[in-house]
Amino acid sequence: MKALSQRRRHPLAAVALLLMGLLITGGLYAAAGSVNEAKAATTYSASDVDEGNKLFVANCATCHGMNAEGTTDGPSLVGVGAAAVDFQVGTGRMPMQMQGPQAQAKPKQFGDEETQKLAAYVASLGAGPAVPDDEAVDTTEGNSAAGGTVFRVNCAMCHNAGAAGGALTRGKFAPGISDVSSKHIYEAMATGPQNMPVFNDSNITPEEKRDVITFLQEIDAQGSAGGASLGSLGPVSEGLLIWTGGLAIVIAFTIWLTSRPS
Amino acid sequence: MGDHSHGSPNDPGTVAKAGQGSVESFQDPGLPPHRPRLADVDPRAAKRAERQVTLLFVVSILGTALFFVAYFVVGRTSTFSGIRLQNTLLGLGTAFAMMGIGVGIVHWAKTLMPDHEITEMRHEIRPEAERQEAEAMIGDILDETGIKRRPLIRNSLIAAVALAPIPAIFMFRDLDRTGATANEIVDRLRYTMWDKDTKLVRDPSGTPIKASDVQIGSAFHVIPEGLDDTEDPLNEKAKAVVLLMRLDPREMEISPERETWHHDGIVAYSKICTHVGCPVALYEQQTHHLLCPCHQSTFDLTQECKVIFGPAGHALPQLPITVDSEGYLVAQSDFHEPVGPSYWERG
Known part of the structure; x- marks a missing residue:
């Protein structure tokens, strides 16, 4: 430290300081930039796209059209991105079992490889959100407190503050998020499946998305602080329990109090 | 007091004939014969009941002890599972402590205390003379x-x-320390902090929003810029929160006076329900319905947030917006009507 303080008035000290500053900011910028590039760098081979096209024509074209241009039964898939395919097919929502208020999660119909090929085909139709890499959903880097704030402002009104899900209009509902994989949560935010609004990277940044996933994993792992959560549904399930269980106890005590002893 | 009598009351209680043909009469059966309990006749049963009552009181003592164990020993943790265990044990301890005493006393009374049935006669209703006496007094x-x-x-x-x-x-009146006049107090409900050129910023980060950031189908939760610098940010936020959405302008029915209130299909509506003021933020991006979670009022975004279902009285107020020279979304003015539930001078 002494050597450093002696040289601080050296004529070249200012130059050295400037160089150091430039190196640090430049280095940080490059690091930050490379993260974004890495995310967008997922490329698919031409054969993936070809095979994806065949799978698409066989399984999806009835509703989405031969060239994914959309029909009256299903929307156009141009520009929805690989993330949308990975979410819809990877959670079993697509192909749809039947037309209804909304497509529901069910055992998935395609393996990971076929899903990837379908994603390659749809991604080739137009630019859209890519499937997030492992780093984007690495929750060891996430801040669950910040994620909780973002979740309560943007998500909790539909998905419930405990991520248990809730009802929407006319038979639609926001599903619970406790057993959804990090990748699928990320993709749902980025693409806005069905009636969920889109939360693109300028609305909720990739870091904030990772924080939200960290928060969801944390409340999942820690469970309810106040005993049995009863599905985290609030007054409905709690009221039902107290009206049935609680009243049964009151009635049992009343009968015992007024009964004749043997 | 002391007006007891065992067995049947004075009047045997025959009911007069109630018309032709029906000759039913009702005999007061009196009280059933007294039946001694097991503990009255069998000393061993009495001893057993005594032990049961004592056991119930001991359960209460153990419950109190459990409370203190949970309070001082189990509570030395900050993990959720530790807190959950502590809460459970505190509850169980208190429940046993109270219930042991209550159940014990009732069991004691039912098995060991005297159980002879008694009848107390109703007091006669006092005669008219007494009422007059009180009146005179x-x-x-x-x-x-x-x-x-x-x-x-x-x-x-x-x-x-x-x-x-x-x-x-x-x-x-002095509880309100602002010294505001009646009109100023009314204005607090009438106006929000939105004003000409107030930037729309994200809740809670406070970063401004570029119009180009808002893609079709997305929903932004918005507060006015400078909210945290106000004297009472929570009260201001409760009035000024806005939901920002973008949809295809061709899907919207826009009335002539609101033609300029949106920017390329980006619209901003008050998030405060016009029923009782819950935040309406359940946006369905395909049906363009906005649902209030409290009482299921549903607003149709394509019809300027008209109420299409539920108890809300009128449409959500729209915030007129535009973009500034840098492309950021800004308000054109405050809301043109008071936000929130029914308001006495809405007109």
């Missing part, structure tokens, strides 16, 4: 006070009683 009191003869005293007493509560009105 009140009349005497009024005569003695002389309130009828001295109207000056009566009137000044009425005036004093009527005036005495008035200071309370002034003291309650």
Whole structure:
């Protein structure tokens, strides 16, 4: 430290300081930039796209059209991105079992490889959100407190503050998020499946998305602080329990109090 | 008091004939014969009941001990599972402590305390003479006070009683320390902090929003810029929160006076429900319905947030927006009507 303080008035000290500053900011910028590039760098081979096209024509074209241009039964898939395919097919929502208020999660119909090929085909139709890499959903880097704030402002009104899900209009509902994989949560935010609004990277940044996933994993792992959560549904399930269980106890005590002893 | 009698009451209680043909009569059966309990006849049963009652009181003592174990020993943790365990044990300890005493006393009374049935007769309703006596007493009191003869005293007493509560009105008024006039207080409900050129910023980060950031189908939760610098940010936020959405302008039915209120299909609506003020933020991006989670009022975004279902009284107020020279979204003015639930001068 002494050597450093002696040289601080050296004529070249200012130059050295400037160089150091430039190196640090430049280095940080490059690091930050490379993260974004890495995310967008997922490329698919031409054969993936070809095979994806065949799978698409066989399984999806009835509703989405031969060239994914959309029909009256299903929307156009141009520009929805690989993330949308990975979410819809990877959670079993697509192909749809039947037309209804909304497509529901069910055992998935395609393996990971076929899903990837379908994603390659749809991604080739137009630019859209890519499937997030492992780093984007690495929750060891996430801040669950910040994620909780973002979740309560943007998500909790539909998905419930405990991520248990809730009802929407006319038979639609926001599903619970406790057993959804990090990748699928990320993709749902980025693409806005069905009636969920889109939360693109300028609305909720990739870091904030990772924080939200960290928060969801944390409340999942820690469970309810106040005993049995009863599905985290609030007054409905709690009221039902107290009206049935609680009243049964009151009635049992009343009968015992007024009964004749043997 | 002490007017007990065992067995049947004085009147055997025959019911008069109730018309032709029906000759039913009702005999008061009196009380059933007294049946001794097991503990009354068998000393071993009595001993057993005694032990049961003691056991219940001991359960109560153990419950209290469990409470303190949970409070001082289990509570030395900050993990959720530790807190959950502590809560459970605190509850169980308190429940056992209370229930042991209660159940024990009832069991004691039912098995060991005397159980002879007694009948207490209803008191007769007092005769008319007593009512008149009371009336006369009140009349005497009024005569003695002389309130009828001295109207000056009566009137000044009425005036004093009527005036005495008035200071309370002034003291309650002083609870509001801003010294605002009545009109200013009404204006607090009428206006929000939105104003010409106030930037729309994200909740909670406070970063401004570029119009190009808002893609079709997305929803932004928005607060006015500078919210945290106001004197009372939570009250201001409760009035000013806005939901920003973008949809295809061709899907919207826009009335002529609102033509300029949106920017390329980006619209901003108050998030405060016009029913009782819950935040309406459940946006369905395909049906363009906005749902209030409290009472299921549903607003149609394509029809300027008209109510299409539920108890809300009128459409959500729209915030007129535009973009500034840098491309950021800004408000054109405040809302043109008061936000939130029914308001007495909405007009």
